[in-house]
Amino acid sequence: MxxxxxxxxxxxxxxxxxxxxxxxxxxxxxxxxxxxxxxxxxxxxxxxxxxxxxxxxxxxxxxxIPQFEPDRFAPLDQLRRVMGEWVAEVALSGNIVVLRTPPGCAHVVASALDRSRIEGMIGTVAGDDTLMCVADQPDGSVLADKLRQLAGMN
CATH class of the missing domain: 1.10.10.10 (Winged helix-like DNA-binding domain superfamily/Winged helix DNA-binding domain)
Structure with missing residues (x-):
C-alpha cells in the first residue's frame, strides 16, 4: 500500500x-x-x-506546483499539518536549523515555512529530504524549538 x-x-x-x-x-x-x-x-x-x-x-x-509564492500566506494550521506529517527530525547547528523529511518532501515543507513568515526565520533552502532554515539570530535554538513544536515534537 x-x-x-x-x-x-x-x-x-x-x-x-x-x-x-x-x-x-x-x-x-x-x-x-x-x-x-x-x-x-x-x-x-x-x-x-x-x-x-x-x-x-x-x-x-x-x-x-509553484516553487515559491511569497505573497501566498500559509495559515498556521496548514503549517502545523505539513510539519506534523512530514518532519521527522529537527537538528540545530548555530543559526541553521536542519529538518529531515521523507524523500521528495523537503520542498513542500520549505514552501509552507517560507509562506508562513515565521518570526525569527530568514528563509529556507531545500533538497530532496533535508532542508535548512536560517535563523535571524546567531543562536537558532528559539527557532528550532518553535519548529519542533509545530511538528508536534515537544
Missing part, C-alpha cells in the same frame, strides 16, 4: 513532468503507476502540496 507521502511525491513528479488538466486524468496516471486514489483524496493531495491551475502555451489549464 502506498503512503500519503509517497502518493503526494508521485503527484509532484507527474505534474512536473507532464501537462495534467484534471483530477480524473491524474487519478488515471496514478493508477498506471499502481497507485489507487479517489477523487477526494487527489483533491486533498493537490491542496496539501499547493498545486494550482495555470494556463500554458497550448491554451490548456494544467496543474502546477
Amino acid at each position: 502506498t503512503t500519503k507521502v509517497q502518493r503526494q511525491s508521485v503527484i509532484v513528479r507527474i505534474v512536473g513532468e507532464q501537462e495534467v488538466t484534471s483530477q480524473p486524468e491524474l487519478i488515471e496516471l496514478l493508477g498506471a503507476q499502481g497507485i489507487e486514489a479517489t477523487q477526494a483524496t487527489v483533491s486533498r493531495d493537490l491542496d496539501d502540496i499547493g498545486a494550482v491551475k495555470v494556463r500554458v502555451a497550448s491554451g490548456n489549464t494544467v496543474y502546477a
Whole structure:
C-alpha cells in the first residue's frame, strides 16, 4: 500500500513532468503507476502540496506546483499539518536549523515555512529530504524549538 507521502511525491513528479488538466486524468496516471486514489483524496493531495491551475502555451489549464509564492500566506494550521506529517527530525547547528523529511518532501515543507513568515526565520533552502532554515539570530535554538513544536515534537 502506498503512503500519503509517497502518493503526494508521485503527484509532484507527474505534474512536473507532464501537462495534467484534471483530477480524473491524474487519478488515471496514478493508477498506471499502481497507485489507487479517489477523487477526494487527489483533491486533498493537490491542496496539501499547493498545486494550482495555470494556463500554458497550448491554451490548456494544467496543474502546477509553484516553487515559491511569497505573497501566498500559509495559515498556521496548514503549517502545523505539513510539519506534523512530514518532519521527522529537527537538528540545530548555530543559526541553521536542519529538518529531515521523507524523500521528495523537503520542498513542500520549505514552501509552507517560507509562506508562513515565521518570526525569527530568514528563509529556507531545500533538497530532496533535508532542508535548512536560517535563523535571524546567531543562536537558532528559539527557532528550532518553535519548529519542533509545530511538528508536534515537544
